Amino acid sequence: MEERLSTSAALVHVDGVTVRFGGVVAVNAASLSVPPGEIRGLIGPNGAGKTTLFDTITGMRLPTSGRVIYDGTDITDRSAVWRSRNGMRRTFQRQQPFGWLSVEDNVLAALDYRGGGGGIVADVLALPSRRRRERERRAKAQAAVARCGLTSLSGEAAGRLSIGKVRLLELARAIVDDPKVLLLDEPTSGLEEAEAEKFGEIVSEVRHETGCAVLLVEHDVPFVMGLCDRITVLNLGEVIAEGTPAEVSSNDLVRAAYLG
Amino acid sequence: MRELLQLAIAGAATGAIYSLIASGLTLSYTATGIFNLAYGAIAFCSALLYYELNNGLGWSIVPAFLFVVAIFCPLLGLALNFAVFRPLAKSTDAAKIMATVGLLVALPAIARYIVEGGISTFGWGIPDAKQVTLPAGIFRSPASNSNLWLDVVVNSNQVVVFITGAAVAVALWVLLRHTSLGLHMRAVVDKPELAAMRGVNDGNTSAYAWVIGTVLAGVAGVVGAPIIGTLQEGTFNLVMFIAAAAVVIGGLRSIPLAFVGGLGLGIAETLVRRYATFAKDINGFNNSVPFVLLLAGLLFLARDRGRRGGSVSAQPPPVEWTDDLPTWRKNLPWVIAVVLFFVWTFVFLRNNEAWLGNLATGLSLAVVFLSFVIVTGRGGMVSLSQAAFVMVAAFTAGKVMVEHGWPWFPALILGSLAAMALGIVVSLPALRLGGLPLALATLALGFLGDVLLFKWNWLRQGQSGWKIARPELFGINLVDRTSMIVFLGVVIAAITWLIHNLQRSASGRAIIAVRNSEPAAATSGLSIPQTKLGIFALSAAVAGFGGVLVATNNGRITDGTFVTQTGLAWLAAVVLFGIRKPQGAILAGLSTACSTTIWNRGFHFAFTPSFLHWNGLGSGTATYVGNALFGLGAVQLAREPDGILAITAMQNRARRDKRRARQADAAAPLPEGVVASAPDSPAVTLPASTASTVPAAARTDADAPALAALQLTGIHSGYGLVEVLHGITLPVVSGQITAILGPNGAGKSTLCQTIAGLVPASAGTIVHRGVDVSGQRAHQRARMGIVLAPEARGVFPALTVRENLQMWLPDAADRDDAYGRFPILGERRNLPAGSLSGGEQQMLTLAPLLVKPPDVLIADEPSLGLAPLIVEQILQIFVELRARGVALVLVEEKAKGVLEIADTVSFLSLGRITWSGPKSAVDDGLLAQVYLGQVEA
């Protein structure tokens, strides 16, 4: 039973979400809407609740109150797995590669839910049909690895990569399934300027090709201003401003709370 | 009401023993990060020693008690610390659990071997203590009863235990929460390297913790023995496992709660015994109470406290020592081994019924052991309930065969399915738990099986159990031992093949993905419950399959055949031979089955000359030797996922590498210094003000300490065989900011860690104010004033914000200063640092060092993840510190911020300093040149 809740064009609609940890209010009645095809920046001081909001949108954390609406459906109670299988993919501020798997297998694992029926039994018996479908998925994974410039490292264990390469790996893992919305949490922290630039290029390419929406948290202000269509500013869990990069950077509230 | 009160008081008196053990267990766990499953074994050894001294040798109570708790236990604690626990400090949860399981198996076996071996070999005049029913305590024996009010009777032993327990709990609580030793212990458990950089010697805290923990176990053993009422290691272990429920009630960290929990357990047991009349007919219902509580406590405990962002950092995979060999070469030794095995079996052992029986048992045990490879080796989850799967499958198969006349093969399949069903039940806690809580939960379920399920007459058929005859299958008569061995060989090959397939499939990837990072798995479309359920179900089915085979070999299955504690010994055996690969399980199965016979009767093979015959140790002590060896082996090898197998593989690899290196040298000697600048003479030019005319060597002299607070000369360092820094020379001057810039992978963090003493330099010197500190360890350097604020999360996640600051700022006034500079930290002061946002953690990393700066402060990526305003503020503080004469080293990826405040700049690339000079000489052209050059490289 999936009632259409909103006729607006928003792909992701955060509706008055509040997240509380005991006495700490991490996100406070925050609302925002991102239409398909937009790159939306999410900035704000440390502890403003950006990562917590990401966790709520991706289903890793239940909001204390409020709703998350995705493609017209209220998904507040859906699991993280459901969301990721339905086109919502993210990267992590604190890097989370599958350290023991090779780069290629990391990316392939993000497609494996499409393996077809049979599950572990079919795998253990190495059924030919299942192997064949795996070959198709692997080709797709290789393409994503190549797009992120990791082909030369595709056999390397992810646990041995440098920070910068892991950021790219997490991107490859997030885009391989052609997501409808991509959430990137401080993707360029720990990258040098040239690498960050390249990262931005890949993200806008993907956006142009697939028309996906992108939500991006980042403290590198020039990077955010250069890449994003619109920016939402969070402070103490509340949305204090929203607009184009130019509007936001001239907003007094934002200057006082964040930019300095 | 009155009766209830009486029962409650009586229950609390019994519960005191749980409280006493629970407080000690909690302390060891909090202070060392290791849940000592061998606690009961240590208590047992102490109680046995006390008994032998007091009763056997006639020492009086005081000297015997003092000898045990003031001499024996501290020495044992120190020995365990150095031989076992220190090396384990940085291992995985699974390794720690398996090592303590090894100890649990080994220690009592050693103690028994000494006592009984002494009696039989040397004729010691002491009792063997096997049949003791009421060992004496440290007070009156027999105990005297005293009448409290309301006709509640408690005996003197209970009073002694109660008082000891309360005193211990208070003392430990004070130690952990209100002394700096306690804080340091917890900090070391949380993050050993960081603790070292705060000047804490982790070797000392660990030794203290283990001595205290062992003494407490000893006290519990001696004082508690009269209440436990026997000198059997199994009973001591059981009491410890029950006490574990109290530890869990205390959330694995609160000593007062654990103490109260212990009392509560005692009361609950007493009340259930009295009032649960409805369950009188259920065998074992009363005994099951603590395990139900343990399980319930664990599931309740599992509510999610931490951040979902995930806490596991990227783990590199375990080293594969044979990855340089082609596949056929990797498998060759195993093929040869299998061929030899069968030749030996058929040619030399054909008529040796006893040995063939041993081998068949070994191979069927190997099937059971393969289930450990699946759940623990691949899945990374320690399951301590494998024995229950074996039992349930064998019982089911036996029942349908005997009562319903099923043929053997369908019964085998049905048994495996029954085990699989139980496996799914056991996996339910795994959906919420991991690591230690999961291991404890499986343990609780295993014990529930022992005391409840397998006491169910419908299933177990009384004491006599079910008879399972060896069948004829597809025309092969398995009564014949050699046919059975061949059949088992085929079964093992098939399961090995299945495991191999699993490893290379989507499910195999999912298993590793879930093991490495649950958050990333869930957001990549992988279902965590489905994956864990699958592993447990598969592993249980294999264990059950093996269980029916074992029972078939034995000819009968009864409720005493295998108990949960047998499962622990099995785990130790598999760990010894390597839990990651099927080969390990097979070797473990064969050795387990054969070792007892060998120790017992020796070997007399017809085909060997008689001087190779050996008569064994005799039946008395044989099992002890086996258990001691398996246990100790597991203790030593728990860290190594391939067990003993890894040791030979490692040695072979080293030999191959050496040979290759020799060949390479002979073929083409590598030119030294591939990069233009010679490693030991980079272009170091200090700003004019610091008299850069003094040659580098002279700066180490005592007359020039003002120049360089820290002087690095020709530093080489790296990890293992990989060298990362190839000769770094760098002066760090007081009252100056030295910026070190460079791209990813240049070796910046390695440089920081080498200066701090976390990574040893393989060549070169580090001189601090005229003193050569190259040989000093991290905590010593920190005390001398060389302190590193490490890259990303230099905080103790389990300590609160206040405790984090306290590690460097013992004075409350200093901490208030820190809260003043970073108000958000003040607001979060009582939260665990691990729940802070990324940027808040970065602030907490720097805050204490900015308030009380060391002589030399190295900051690795100080601006990482910080909002622009805070970055500004921190740069300001750096400038302030420079004015106060601190020598600052700022290491950054992005040149922007630091360049504004730096005095000297060095560029690091591929482990060498490629440019070095005053800030004024750095312009955009140079930057572009340096970075572009590096980006291309």
Ligand SMILES: Nc1ncnc2c1ncn2[C@@H]1O[C@H](COP(=O)(O)OP(=O)(O)OP(=O)(O)O)[C@@H](O)[C@H]1O
């Ligand atoms: N599990 C938790 N328990 C208590 N407080 C929490 C928890 N998780 C987050 N917080 C608090 O909620 C606030 C928001 O955290 P969040 O990680 O969302 O911030 P952020 O905007 O991502 O910050 P940063 O830019 O530093 O990454 C922080 O102040 C943090 O201390």
Ligand SMILES: [Mg+2]
């Ligand atoms: Mg964040």
